[in-house]
Amino acid sequence: MTQPNHCFSDAERRGLYRAIYERRDVRSQFLPDRTPPDVLARLLEAAHHAPSVGFMQPWDFIVIESCEVRETVLSMFEQENQKAAGRFEGERQERYRSLKLQGIMESPLNLCITCDRDRGGPHVLGRNSIVDTDLFSTCLAVQNLWLAARAEGIGVGWVSILEQAQLSTALNLPEHVYPLAYLCLGYVSEFLDQPELEAKGWRSRLPLHELVHRDTWGNR
Numbered sequence: 555m556t557q558p559n560h561c562f563s564d565a566e567r568r569g570l571y572r573a574i575y576e577r578r579d580v581r582s583q584f585l586p587d588r589t590p591p592d593v594l595a596r597l598l599e600a601a602h603h604a605p606s607v608g609f610m611q612p613w614d615f616i617v618i619e620s621c622e623v624r625e626t627v628l629s630m631f632e633q634e635n636q637k638a639a640g641r642f643e644g645e646r647q648e649r650y651r652s653l654k655l656q657g658i659m660e661s662p663l664n665l666c667i668t669c670d671r672d673r674g675g676p677h678v679l680g681r682n683s684i685v686d687t688d689l690f691s692t693c694l695a696v697q698n699l700w701l702a703a704r705a706e707g708i709g710v711g712w713v714s715i716l717e718q719a720q721l722s723t724a725l726n727l728p729e730h731v732y733p734l735a736y737l738c739l740g741y742v743s744e745f746l747d748q749p750e751l752e753a754k755g756w757r758s759r760l761p762l763h764e765l766v767h768r769d770t771w772g773n774r
């Protein structure tokens with residue numbers, strides 16, 4: 555069969571889907587090896603090529619290697635995680651407490667991807683009706699980086715069990731800059747073949763057919 559124009563080669567497509575299916579959220583498998591600067595540069599470049607509302611490019615990348623900053627963030631995590639555990643009861647709480655939900659100190663590099671809510675001035679094309687489209691754009695930058703990192707053999711873990719105002723203070727962010735994603739990055743001993751939360755019996759992947767609706771909600 556002839557391939558439609560603009561289609562990637564079979565090998566290229568396999569590579570893309572492999573990155574999608576084999577990307578993992580990593581907390582426990584980090585190695586201490588430093589991420590080479592050229593690899594980090596490629597990851598940041600991939601993130602910077604994400605789509606963004608009105609081409610706003612609202613992201614900044616705070617590259618964090620300092621042990622002091624990471625220790626501060628870890629203690630903020632511990633405080634929030636304690637509160638989070640308290641929201642579950644009994645066996646579920648025990649299971650929650652057994653989960654490892656961050657790799658802040660084990661990963662050699664932390665990265666905070668922020669969203670500058672003022673970038674591009676007061677009227678950004680496409681953002682007038684849905685103001686949070688700047689945040690959505692920044693999430694896409696995170697995903698680009700996450701997939702590129704998988705292709706480079708680098709694990710990424712997203713830590714969101716953090717209080718936003720505390721994180722902003724720890725990173726000295728101006729008021730109009732939102733700390734969207736706090737990430738732990740580094741080479742790993744392995745990529746698990748399923749999400750760690752699934753492997754540990756917390757939650758499983760939902761069947762896709764239950765999530766697909768035809769024309770209106772509930773029509774299968």
Ligand SMILES: Cc1cc2c(cc1C)N(C[C@H](O)[C@H](O)[C@H](O)COP(=O)(O)O)c1[nH]c(=O)[nH]c(=O)c1N2
Binds near residue numbers: 578579655714
């Ligand atoms: C916005 C957001 C926030 C978080 C996460 C993800 C996203 C998208 N995830 C990772 C999450 O648990 C993981 O993606 C799912 O369990 C699916 O696993 P895989 O990413 O497919 O390995 C995550 N993981 C974790 O250990 N601590 C955390 O605080 C968070 N926070």
